[in-house]
Amino acid sequence: xxxxxxxxxxxxIQEGENATMNCSYKTSINNLQWYRQxxxxxxxxxxxxxxxxxxxxxxxxxxxxxxxxxxxSLLITASxxxxxxxxxxxxxxxxxxxxxxxxxxxxxxxxFP
Amino acid sequence: xxEVTQTPKHLVMGMTNKKSxxxxxxxxxxxxxxxxxxxxxxxxxxxxxxxxxxxxxESVPSRFSPECPNxxxxxxxxxxxxxxxxxxxxxxxxxVSGANVLTFGAGSRLTVL
Numbered sequence: 315x316x317x318x319x320x321x322x323x324x325x326x327i328q329e330g331e332n333a334t335m336n337c338s339y340k341t342s343i344n345n346l347q348w349y350r351q352x353x354x355x356x357x358x359x360x361x362x363x364x365x366x367x368x369x370x371x372x373x374x375x376x377x378x379x380x381x382x383x384x385x386x387s388l389l390i391t392a393s394x395x396x397x398x399x400x401x402x403x404x405x406x407x408x409x410x411x412x413x414x415x416x417x418x419x420x421x422x423x424x425x426f427p
Numbered sequence: 428x429x430e431v432t433q434t435p436k437h438l439v440m441g442m443t444n445k446k447s448x449x450x451x452x453x454x455x456x457x458x459x460x461x462x463x464x465x466x467x468x469x470x471x472x473x474x475x476x477x478x479x480x481x482x483x484x485e486s487v488p489s490r491f492s493p494e495c496p497n498x499x500x501x502x503x504x505x506x507x508x509x510x511x512x513x514x515x516x517x518x519x520x521x522x523v524s525g526a527n528v529l530t531f532g533a534g535s536r537l538t539v540l
């Protein structure tokens with residue numbers, strides 16, 4: 315069963331604007347990760363946030379985690395055309411075998427120059 | 428070397444063919460994964476190898492047969508596939524198993540005629 319759902323499914327913005335995407339999950343977790351995928355390519359790890367952390371930054375990325383609401387958000391500030399990609403959250407789901415990393419449905423981001 | 432290399436990049440096969448997808452990493456990672464991804468969908472876990480032993484099989488049909496000859500190599504043997512098996516097959520690795528950060532290959536695009 316799918317662990318994470320993301321919204322919006324698709325997001326279109328202009329360069330320089332901020333992009334926010336949200337991830338909700340169903341069971342308790344040890345950590346949550348965000349990955350980016352350019353069209354038809356492999357996924358690239360962006361950031362990992364542990365269940366005892368509430369916020370984490372990496373360059374133009376800001377991730378928040380609210381375990382009480384079972385949700386996370388990824389904020390990309392000052393977006394660039396090169397940020398155009400699909401973004402997936404992924405959780406380990408302590409209710410399952412922790413060898414499993416389960417991906418959310420993804421948000422397709424398009425940044426127009 | 429910080430890469431996961433997948434070959435071939437593209438594969439077209441008939442339903443009676445036998446083919447293999449290959450994956451290689453030289454990062455000393457001891458966990459390796461196969462994911463299947465259909466268009467506009469998240470990656471779905473198929474198999475996990477931990478220390479060269481199969482630790483997870485997500486009820487994948489037997490026409491997909493994984494093999495881990497050594498800690499650097501992962502194969503996926505394909506036989507008698509169906510057109511609905513056409514997808515992007517992604518290999519990934521992590522330092523150890525346990526839903527750690529995954530390093531993905533670029534994927535093998537499979538088309539079954």
